[in-house]
Amino acid sequence: MATSPTTSKAPSDATPPFFGVRALALTVALLVGYWLLISTRIERVNPYEPFHENRISFYYDKMDTFSRITSLSQRMTLRHSYDYTVPLLVSERLTPQDVLLLPPAAYAEQFTRGNKVVWTDPRIFTYMVGRTPMVAWDDTARRAMANTAILLELNTFELVRRAAGPDRYDSVLAAYAQAMARSGGGRQ
Amino acid sequence: MTSVVPFILTLVLQWVTGLGLMASLRSTLPRSVVLPVALLLGAFVETLAVIALDLAGVPLTFTSVTLATSGVALAAHLRWNVVRSWYGAFLAAPTMRVRMYDVAAYTIGAYLVFAGMWAAYYWPVTPFDAMAGIDLMARQSVLEGTLNNSVLTDPALAGRLSNQPFYAPFAMLQQVIYRLMGWPFGQVWLAVTSFAFFWTMWALFRRSTHPFIANILALLLIMVPEVNGYTYLLQTDFLNAVYVAIGIIILGLDVERNTTENTILAALFLAAGCWSRTETIIIIGLGMLASFVFIRRSVGMKGALMVTATVMTASAAAFALWHVVYFYGIFPVRPDSGSELMAFSVTRFVDVLGATVTDVLADMGLWGWTMPLLLIVGVASVLRTRSLGDRWTLLWIVVVFLVLEIVGTLFASAIVGQTIRRGVFKLIPLMYLFIARSPIVAVMGSALQRWELARSSGVTVQKKG
Numbered sequence: 001m002a003t004s005p006t007t008s009k010a011p012s013d014a015t016p017p018f019f020g021v022r023a024l025a026l027t028v029a030l031l032v033g034y035w036l037l038i039s040t041r042i043e044r045v046n047p048y049e050p051f052h053e054n055r056i057s058f059y060y061d062k063m064d065t066f067s068r069i070t071s072l073s074q075r076m077t078l079r080h081s082y083d084y085t086v087p088l089l090v091s092e093r094l095t096p097q098d099v100l101l102l103p104p105a106a107y108a109e110q111f112t113r114g115n116k117v118v119w120t121d122p123r124i125f126t127y128m129v130g131r132t133p134m135v136a137w138d139d140t141a142r143r144a145m146a147n148t149a150i151l152l153e154l155n156t157f158e159l160v161r162r163a164a165g166p167d168r169y170d171s172v173l174a175a176y177a178q179a180m181a182r183s184g185g186g187r188q
Numbered sequence: 189m190t191s192v193v194p195f196i197l198t199l200v201l202q203w204v205t206g207l208g209l210m211a212s213l214r215s216t217l218p219r220s221v222v223l224p225v226a227l228l229l230g231a232f233v234e235t236l237a238v239i240a241l242d243l244a245g246v247p248l249t250f251t252s253v254t255l256a257t258s259g260v261a262l263a264a265h266l267r268w269n270v271v272r273s274w275y276g277a278f279l280a281a282p283t284m285r286v287r288m289y290d291v292a293a294y295t296i297g298a299y300l301v302f303a304g305m306w307a308a309y310y311w312p313v314t315p316f317d318a319m320a321g322i323d324l325m326a327r328q329s330v331l332e333g334t335l336n337n338s339v340l341t342d343p344a345l346a347g348r349l350s351n352q353p354f355y356a357p358f359a360m361l362q363q364v365i366y367r368l369m370g371w372p373f374g375q376v377w378l379a380v381t382s383f384a385f386f387w388t389m390w391a392l393f394r395r396s397t398h399p400f401i402a403n404i405l406a407l408l409l410i411m412v413p414e415v416n417g418y419t420y421l422l423q424t425d426f427l428n429a430v431y432v433a434i435g436i437i438i439l440g441l442d443v444e445r446n447t448t449e450n451t452i453l454a455a456l457f458l459a460a461g462c463w464s465r466t467e468t469i470i471i472i473g474l475g476m477l478a479s480f481v482f483i484r485r486s487v488g489m490k491g492a493l494m495v496t497a498t499v500m501t502a503s504a505a506a507f508a509l510w511h512v513v514y515f516y517g518i519f520p521v522r523p524d525s526g527s528e529l530m531a532f533s534v535t536r537f538v539d540v541l542g543a544t545v546t547d548v549l550a551d552m553g554l555w556g557w558t559m560p561l562l563l564i565v566g567v568a569s570v571l572r573t574r575s576l577g578d579r580w581t582l583l584w585i586v587v588v589f590l591v592l593e594i595v596g597t598l599f600a601s602a603i604v605g606q607t608i609r610r611g612v613f614k615l616i617p618l619m620y621l622f623i624a625r626s627p628i629v630a631v632m633g634s635a636l637q638r639w640e641l642a643r644s645s646g647v648t649v650q651k652k653g
Contacts, residue, residue, distance in 0.1 A: 005219035005278050015285040016640045023288040026400055026640070030289045034296055034407065047552045051413040059303040066310060072372050079312050122344045123320035123352075127327070134344045142343070 080128070082112060083119040086157070087128040090150060093159055100134040101146035106183035107176045111152045137176060149173060191370035194250065198369060199380065201257045202230030208264025209233065209456075211274035216449045217438065220391035222278060224384035225434065229453070231377065232431070232460040233260055235361035239335075239509065243518075247333030250368045284394075293403035300410045301386055305379035307420035312373045318422040321352025326363030326374060335364075336518050351523040351601070357510050358431075358464035359424045375422045382419035385430045386410055389617055392437060396624040398633030400640075408561075409620045414554040415613055424465050429613035432461035432468060432588075436475070437621060439499070440580040443479075443486040451495050455502035462506040467595050469507045471614075475587040476500060482580055528600050540596040543604040548612060555616065562619050565626045573627035581622045588614050 016023060038052035069075060076084040086108075094100060102125060108117040118124045122136045135146040149172040151158045162169040206226030210217070217225060237256040238248065246252050265271050313323045328337040339345060339353060363374040389409055393402035410416065418426040435457030442450050461468040476496050484492035515522040530536075549559055569577050576582060592611040596602045623629060 005215065005217060005222050005274070014637075014641055016287065018286070018288055020288075022640050026287075027289040027292050030292050030400070030403065031296075033404070037411075044552065047413060047556050048411055050553070051411060051416070051556070055413070055416065056300060056303045059307055063306065072312075075310065076312050079314055118316055118319075121320065122348055123324055124316070126339070126342070126345065127319045127324045130331075131328075131338060131342055132344070136344070136348060139348075 076128075083117065083124065084128050086150075087119050087125045090157070090159065091129040091132055094132065094148065098133065098148040098159070098161070099146045100132060101143065101149045101173070102134055102136050103150055103152070103176050104137040104180045104183075107179035108152060109183075110179060111154055137180075149176075151175075191376075194254075194369035195366075195371070195376065197254065198234075198257070198365065199227075201254075201261050202234055202380075203227050204230070205233050205257065205261040205264050206230030207275075207278075208261060208271060210453065211271040211278075212264060212267045213452050214270060214274060214449065215453050216447070217441070217453070218391065218395055219278060219282075220284065220395065221388050224387035224391070225438075225453075227384040228381065228388070228430065228434065228460075229456060230261075231362065231381065232358070232456065232463065233264075234365060235358055235463070236260075238361050238364060239357075242335045243513075248329060248335075248364060248368065249333060250370075253365060253368055287399060289400055289403060293407060296407060297386065297390070297410055300407070300416075301383060301419075304382060304416060304419040308375050308379040308382075309371075311420065313375060313422045315421055315423055317352050320350070322355055322357075322360035322424065323363050323374065323422060325353045326360050326367060329360075329364050330367045335514070336520075340519055340521050346521075349521070349523070351525065351528075354515070354519075354523045355424050356462065356464050356466050356468075356507075357514075358460065359422065359427050362427075363422070375420070378420055378422065378426070381427060381430055385434075385617075388434060389620065392621060393624045396621065397629050398636045400636055401629060401633055402624065405620050405624050408556060408558070409617065412556050412558060412616055414609070415616055418610070418613065423610065425610035425613050428461055428464040428468060429617065431457050431464060432471065432614050433617040435461060436581075436584045436618065439479075439483075439495070440578075440584075442495075443482055443580055446486045448487050448491050448495055451498050452502075455499045458499055459502035459506035462503045463510070466507070466511065467591065467611075469503055470595070471588055471591045472499065472503045474591055475584055478587050479580065479583055482583070530598055530600055532594075532597060537593060537597040540604055540608070541593050544593060544596070544608050547604060548609050554609065555612070558616060558619055561623060565623045565628055569626045569628040572631065575627050577626040578622050581618050581625065585615055585618050585622065588618070 037046065037048045038056075039049060040046055041049045066078075069078065073088075090100065102120050102122060105117045105120045108120050109115065119128065120137070122134060125132065125134065135142045137143070147162045147169075149160045149162075149169055151160050151172050160169050160172050203223075203226055206229035207222070209229055210222060210226055215222070234253075234257045237260045238253055241248060241252055241256050246256075313319055324339055325335070325337070328339045329335050332338060335357075340349070362377040366374040366377050386406065386409065390402065390406040393405050396402065397405075415426065415429075435454050438450050438454040438457060442448060442454065458468075458472050462472065476499055480492055480496060483495050486492075487495065548554065552559075566576060569575060588611075592608050595611070596604055596608050599607075602608065
């Protein structure tokens with residue numbers, strides 16, 4: 001019984017020399033084949049050209065530029081955009097007394113030209129900035145515990161605190177409810 | 189770059205652990221795959237060390253994890269006499285001869301793989317599932333030093349965790365280890381896993397067919413668009429595919445050689461599969477049942493029972509450690525997976541099957557030329573040699589596919605375009621191995637070998653007796 005790694009070789013026992021016309025021919029064939037594969041655009045026939053263009057080439061083209069961006073925060077912003085920046089800026093402005101009411105995604109998406117928003121999900125908000133006293137919009141049982149809402153505008157936002165003016169706070173909640181109603185109540 | 193030294197230390201520990209275990213088990217795997225397989229095995233065992241620490245109530249810190257993994261690496265070498273002789277054979281002079289086109293292929297392969305490795309290092313965790321699940325858990329576990337952390341009890345998240353944080357823990361634990369090392373986004377382990385995986389598959393292809401064809405298949409495997417994407421996007425599926433496929437292949441190598449020498453190793457890899465995705469336990473159960481006849485023919489009834497029992501015990505233990513011990517003994521909450529379950533319906537099964545074929549398998553943008561190549565090679569093999577070839581691999585391809593369809597039928601949250609699409613990752617390495625070992629490719633390989641050697645220098649092809 002064998003008790004060590006096996007070293008027996010697979011199908012071809014005889015090995016041709018490293019240098020030789022046929023070795024060169026096969027090498028050229030491999031290189032040309034690869035080049036054709038990644039550079040020939042034929043819709044629905046060659047999926048490797050778009051794959052190479054969008055993934056491999058893209059990264060090599062941008063690697064230098066990206067590598068100069070070393071700050072973690074900038075890398076998060078590059079990747080997640082407002083899904084990172086909004087929770088970050090909001091959390092910086094929260095006071096210890098605040099319990100944040102997260103708006104429904106439908107409300108936040110009014111300010112992103114319809115692009116999908118995920119920061120309104122309490123799991124994502126927590127992932128981006130850590131544990132925060134907050135209540136999700138669809139958490140109706142706890143909604144009354146919240147005392148701070150986010151009033152979004154294009155490129156800016158304001159934290160509206162119930163203590164500073166219940167009417168204004170309620171109007172923000174009404175805007176949330178309106179956005180939900182407009183979206184059919186689908187996405188929270 | 190303060191993370192680099194811990195990273196190298198962890199890699200070395202993974203390698204040493206894997207090699208020590210393989211040596212203790214007297215693994216007879218081909219030497220060409222020992223190094224990458226050892227790295228993958230070590231990664232799995234390290235996550236078990238983290239779990240052991242957590243179960244013992246030891247806070248998870250870089251020091252505690254490094255001490256635990258060092259202990260595991262040492263323990264793997266306790267049978268020193270066995271280990272020493274195995275290392276002796278392993279470290280003998282290499283027999284592989286590099287050819288000119290190998291250099292070209294390795295360069296292209298390195299170029300392709302490096303882009304993914306860089307992206308895994310550079311980019312933050314991106315998929316929603318990971319941010320709302322495994323990495324949310326990993327981050328908080330690192331902050332609090334325990335897996336039973338406040339994500340599970342935070343009132344803001346109560347009732348909103350869904351099942352993502354409860355996914356089988358392999359990827360989450362890798363995130364814990366790499367975050368503890370100081371990698372801000374953790375996922376550098378994805379680069380290590382993909383590198384070791386492609387290395388393993390490349391070596392297996394070289395053992396199966398002519399090196400030139402092996403190189404082409406390896407490059408096509410690296411370039412499978414959808415799989416390539418998940419070599420730097422944090423999800424559980426790629427990790428799962430790597431361990432399940434390698435486990436199946438190791439078992440198959442044993443069956444082929446009428447031996448049970450690598451059964452425990454295969455069982456560990458398949459257990460790692462269950463440690464990375466929950467439904468894998470069904471795949472392994474059905475796969476072992478379906479392949480029992482093959483195993484019995486290879487090693488007899490007693491051997492087949494022993495192999496099946498070993499594999500199932502290891503897989504069940506990995507499954508139970510998370511889904512029973514943690515869910516029912518440690519965590520204050522658990523997912524309500526039962527509510528996801530639906531009664532089996534033939535109509536839904538047919539719908540899922542149809543959608544899988546038309547929307548997933550037929551999409552060349554996802555799998556490159558894998559599916560047409562598999563069909564062409566299969567048909568050509570039958571026509572030319574009246575044989576399909578590697579029946580072991582084919583059987584497991586069918587089993588994995590069927591289980592994916594059953595999961596898609598039974599679980600409401602298993603969506604064809606998401607869950608099943610990523611489940612197909614498990615099929616891809618098996619499909620390429622099937623192609624590499626097909627009779628028609630063997631015929632092509634022999635012809636290529638004759639052509640390559642038939643030259644004026646007088647070297648002749650040695651006929652195998």
